[in-house]
Amino acid sequence: MKKITSFSAAMLAASVLLAGCGGGDPAAEGSGSASGGADGKVKLTLWHNWSGQDAKAVAMRKILDDFKAANADIELEVEGLPTDGLKTRLKTVAAANEMPDLFVMWPDAMTKEFVAGNLLQPVNEFLDSKPEWKNNFIPNALDGYTVDGKIYSVPMNLSPSSFIYYNQALFDQHGVSVPKTWDELLAAVKTFNDKQIIPIALGNKANWAVQSTIFSAVADRVTGTDWFLKAVKQDGAKFTDPQFIEALNRLKELGDAKAFQTGFNSIDQNQMRQLYFQGKAAMFIDGGWAMADVVANAPKEVLAQTHVALLPPIPGGKGEAQSTSGVVGTGLGVSQSLSGAKKDAALKLFYALAGPEGQQATLNSSTLVSYKLELDPSKAHPLFVELHELMKTTKLSPVYDAKLSSAAVEVINNSLQELLMGGSPEAVAKKIQDAQAGALGK
Incomplete structure (x- = not known):
């Protein structure tokens, strides 16, 4: 809690600092050394999480390379970080008022916090110019983002965040049906454990x-x-309510059944996959974003037997x-500080990455999009076609870390680790309730 409290205070301080700077000359921020050096180039910083070798990351980095080649007047300073590192770093620089130009x-939750800290500028006008x-x-x-x-x-x-990716060959070999009920999932876990196969790989x-990837859907x-x-909202429901305790117990039930391999808290998602x-594992549970890695990097014999299902x-x-x-x-967030030539350059890159061509490149990389594009089954991998078809009949429910306060997110993330190591559901629920209520001042 202390870490979160200090972060919230720092965010507030950043907000006050930025508000204090608001009385200056906006034009000055887009001129001189702020926008470029003596060579006349506009210098732009971008932080992203396309640092891996999955198809999505490769596609986005290609767009960046093409943008550099086509825009000699813009000098890009690009930094790629793993998702976890990027989230942490953004919160750190937000508190210090040192945001990159684009990120x-x-x-x-993140959008609301950054807007409250006066760290972002809206893109309504730019969007309206391209109906x-x-x-x-x-x-x-x-x-x-509104x-x-x-x-x-x-x-x-x-970003649907919870699918079971499973190896049909291992299911067939050991006479296990793809789980359609919770009891069937627990039975599958027992059978694979008996056969010394990891039921569900977890990182x-x-x-x-x-x-x-697991609890938000289970809950x-x-x-x-x-x-x-x-x-x-702390309005008519609390995280100490019986139904939430039941959700925690269901996750604990998976842990107690040894659904996950020993040491799951010490490996990351790449190692999990x-x-x-x-x-070595019959299943893993991950978001739709994992598809680009599976299609690009799974061995052919495993990829051919891989399918997706819902919990x-x-x-x-x-x-x-x-x-x-x-x-x-x-x-992509556009820093509040940008104006003039820097803002124009940032929006040009924004469109290259998030515009129609960027959306198509993303779809082509076996990654789902929030944009109206038709998928050509003859050009896409069959497993991605399977996922794409599944999503046509699947509703999205909220991910916990997108709705909870930063304080409660940190608490629930740490507490679920404890829960799977034998912690008490009631104690976990109280921590989450206290964190969310405290963040809202209730």
């Missing part, structure tokens, strides 16, 4: 993974979405069975 960011682009996003795609009627970014992908070193199955949104690629419903649960947790995808 990959997340909808809902054929603005009007082609799927319904509600811009909601997570605060008080101002739009601060657009999604560059679509939770970055502690958001369990919360985002919605139990509580339903309406309850969760009320608990987020390697266990699956090596045939099964939970008896007595209030949530929809045909759903998965998720959000519209990451967007």
